[in-house]
Each structure stands twice: as C-alpha cells, then as structure tokens.
Amino acid sequence: MTKLSVNINKIATLRNARGGNMPNVLEAAKRIESFGANGITVHPRPDERHITYQDVRDLAPSLTTEFNIEGNPNQKFIDLVLNNKPTQVTLVPDAVDAITSNAGWDTIKHQDYLRKIVDIFKAEGIRTSIFVDPDLEMIKGAKQTGVDRIELYTEAFAQNYQINPTEAIQPYVDCANLAQSLTLGINAGHDLSLENISYFKTCIPFLDEVSIGHALISEALYLGLETVVKRYLKALK
Ligand SMILES: CC(=O)[C@@H](O)[C@H](O)COP(=O)(O)O
Numbered sequence: 296m297t298k299l300s301v302n303i304n305k306i307a308t309l310r311n312a313r314g315g316n317m318p319n320v321l322e323a324a325k326r327i328e329s330f331g332a333n334g335i336t337v338h339p340r341p342d343e344r345h346i347t348y349q350d351v352r353d354l355a356p357s358l359t360t361e362f363n364i365e366g367n368p369n370q371k372f373i374d375l376v377l378n379n380k381p382t383q384v385t386l387v388p389d390a391v392d393a394i395t396s397n398a399g400w401d402t403i404k405h406q407d408y409l410r411k412i413v414d415i416f417k418a419e420g421i422r423t424s425i426f427v428d429p430d431l432e433m434i435k436g437a438k439q440t441g442v443d444r445i446e447l448y449t450e451a452f453a454q455n456y457q458i459n460p461t462e463a464i465q466p467y468v469d470c471a472n473l474a475q476s477l478t479l480g481i482n483a484g485h486d487l488s489l490e491n492i493s494y495f496k497t498c499i500p501f502l503d504e505v506s507i508g509h510a511l512i513s514e515a516l517y518l519g520l521e522t523v524v525k526r527y528l529k530a531l532k
Pocket residue numbers: 302304305338340365387394395396426484485508
C-alpha cells in the first residue's frame with residue numbers, strides 16, 4: 296500500500312483570503328484523517344502565505360496520522376521542525392519568492408550541506424526525505440547524505456502524462472528502481488491528481504507515500520473531500 300499524505304496548504308490559502316478562520320485548517324486536517332488519509336503534509340513558506348508557523352504548532356499535537364513538514368531548511372524552519380517533531384521532514388530547495396516548488400536538490404553539489412541537515416533531524420528521530428528531480432545521479436547523491444527517503448518531483452510526469460504516459464513515467468521508474476536497490480524509501484509529489492495517480496502507482500507499485508494538495512483540494516470542490524480522499528486511497532491500494 297502507498298500512503299496518502301494530503302497537503303493542506305490550499306485550505307490555508309482559502310482561509311487567509313479573508314483573514315478569519317474559515318475554513319478551519321485544523322478541523323479540515325482532522326476530517327481528512329477521519330476519511331482515511333494516512334498523513335497530513337504542510338509546506339510553510341517564509342512569507343507564510345498559506346500555512347503559517349502557528350498552524351504547524353497547532354497541528355502537531357492534534358494529528359493522529361503521519362505529519363510531514365516540507366521546506367527549505369533555513370534556521371527558522373529547522374527550529375520549527377525540531378520544536379514540533381513531525382513524523383517526517385522533507386527538504387525542498389525553494390527560493391524565498393518561488394510561487395511553488397520548481398526543482399529538486401542538486402544532491403552532489405549540496406551533499407555536505409544536506410548530510411549536515413539530515414543528521415540534525417535524524418538525531419531527533421525525525422524521518423528525513425529529500426525532494427529530487429528524476430535523475431539517477433541525484434538519487435545516488437541523496438543516498439550519500441544518509442537520508443531515509445527521496446521524494447520524486449513529479450511535475451514533469453504530470454505534464455508529459457498528457458502527451459505520452461509511457462515516456463513520462465520512464466525516468467521515474469528508473470529512479471525508483473535505483474532508489475529501491477539503494478534501500479532508500481520512495482515518496483512522490485507535485486501535480487499528482489485523480490487523473491494520473493493510478494498510472495503512477497501501477498508503474499511504481501512499491502512507492503511508500505505520495506503527498507498531494509493542489510489537485511486534491513481542487514477536485515474536492517466538485518466531489519467533496521471525503522469522496523476525493525477515498526478515491527485516492529482506492530487508487531493507492
Ligand atoms: C514540494 C512540493 O512539491 C509541494 O510541497 C509543493 O511545493 C506545494 O507547495 P505550494 O502549496 O506552496 O505550491
């Protein structure tokens with residue numbers, strides 16, 4: 296089974312549009328858990344435009360499933376993660392002003408830095424993951440950092456899936472096979488949707504976790520959160 300971690304950034308985006316507390320991010324997370332999701336993902340950004348640091352502090356003691364915090368490990372982010380002890384931290388090399396994540400780490404160029412950061416979190420018993428492009432050299436580099444898992448950056452898959460699914464998935468299958476042979480856990484995320492998730496899962500059945508937000512929350516506008524979460528869970532069995 297592949298675990299579904301629901302990224303709730305977009306629920307916070309909606310809340311922040313009016314400055315009040317509707318929709319309530321914590322309540323939404325609890326409902327998502329009650330619908331069967333295996334985890335909640337947040338990606339606080341330095342400008343706190345969606346998930347705030349206070350959201351992370353509110354969510355951490357209340358969640359009953361896996362909590363995954365993603366972000367660029369500046370000192371403020373490191374402190375936030377260490378103080379809230381999620382199940383997993385995912386390191387993402389975002390520029391401060393990035394609209395959304397747009398690249399994986401260069402795990403060769405930044406190997407020493409990543410090893411240092413991974414060590415900090417592992418010492419506190421937090422599972423670590425590094426966001427990477429589907430590039431075999433980046434998987435090998437990730438292994439050298441001592442990280443537990445990689446998260447495959449799936450934007451290219453999602454775009455190319457529309458044109459040629461077989462070609463779109465091939466680099467991901469190759470990287471997943473390599474990661475598995477190196478005993479790295481395998482997560483995936485970015486632009487996964489109800490349209491492409493079944494194909495991704497069928498081609499990489501040993502995937503550990505997907506984190507899905509933008510499409511899932513959009514699909515929930517039409518179908519409702521419960522229906523959508525259950526459809527993903529069925530596709531990930
Ligand atoms: C790492 C990743 O792909 C997601 O966390 C994505 O970056 C979501 O962030 P936004 O919700 O800010 O687009």
